[in-house]
Amino acid sequence: MDGWGVRKAWWGLAAGTGVFAGFMALLVVGTFTAAAGLRGGVHQAAGLAKGAVPAAYRQLVDTWGRLCPEISPALLAAQLYQESGWRENAQSSAQAQGIAQFIPGTWATHGIDGDGDGDRDVWDPQDAIPSAATYDCKLADYVADVPGDRTDNMLAAYNAGAYRVIQYGGIPPYRETQNYVATIRKLEQSFAAPQNRVDPSRQAAGAIHYAQQKLGTPYLWGGDGTPEDGGRFDCSGLTKAAYASVGIELPRVANDQWTAGPHPDRDELLPGDLVFFAYDLSDPRSIHHVGIYVGGGYMIDAPYTGAKIRFDPVDTPDYFGATRPTAG
DSSP states (O other), rough: OOOTTTHHHHHHHHHTTGGGHHHHHHHHHHHHHHTTTOOOOOOEEEEEEEETTTTHHHHHHHHHTTTTTTOOOHHHHHHHHHTTOOTOBBTTTTBTTTTTTTTTTHHHHHOOOOTSOOOTTTTTTHHHHHHHHHHHHHHHHHHHHHHOOHHHHHHHOOOOOOHHHHHTSSSSOOOHHHHHHHHHHHHHHBOOOOOOOOOOOOOOHHHHHHHHHTTTOOTTOOOEEEEEGTOOOOOHHHHHHHHTTTTTTOOOOOHTTTSSSSOOOGGGGGTTEEEEEEESTGGGEEEEEEEEEEEETEEEEEOOOOSSSSSSOSSTTTEEEOOOOOGG
């Protein structure tokens, strides 16, 4: 929507304060905090289907399968099943050993004492399953700069070695490795608990990511981002499209989007919340603008005719309030 007046002058002052240098850092913090997927913490991966994993291993797989964003409990379960069929004493002709099928040289380097009993035993699932997860995450780091799906590349590195994945710029052209990746990704679906909806924090992160991709796009009054609109948006067209990308349908205009969820206070804002601005701070029908909060006091928004989608401050005289679509 258009018709900003005082907001142009207010934000003109902000543009000269040197805050732009922090914009990218704010976006990273906002997006990944919303996704609850920071490395170094436990990320919120999908759980395991009931009865899919033997009871003796279920807690191990569920816990260690959340170690890094490239794996999940279901993926780790699929990998262990493919490697050994859950057999603790499995041994291959290539001397791969135990439930996770480590060869001795790899175990010597990457095996860990998962149960803290003072030894690293390749035949003990309490050590081998945590070792498989930590090795997966190390491989994901090794091939992090390789184009393509990070999990696929990690699995290919587990099978063929990280060097080959880097050498070929993705999954190597080896039938065994290609089949290994494809099989585990299919098995992963069988081990995963049914998901009726995306976790709200991930929906918020997805909406922010969508809006981030539109930074620099020119504003268009009434724009919905369609080819007919030249991919351009107005403020509520951008927020509607961003949340549609994660399965949440919003009303078309800003003052109707106000009713799309509960209203957190200013000090309760989370990345992904919609933030609103009004001519009359006592009347939601006077709302004339909306953006997507990204953290640190900033939002991504489509400001007005002649401007482009950008970061803007939230704390301005016409700030009206916020709505949390992920809770709606």
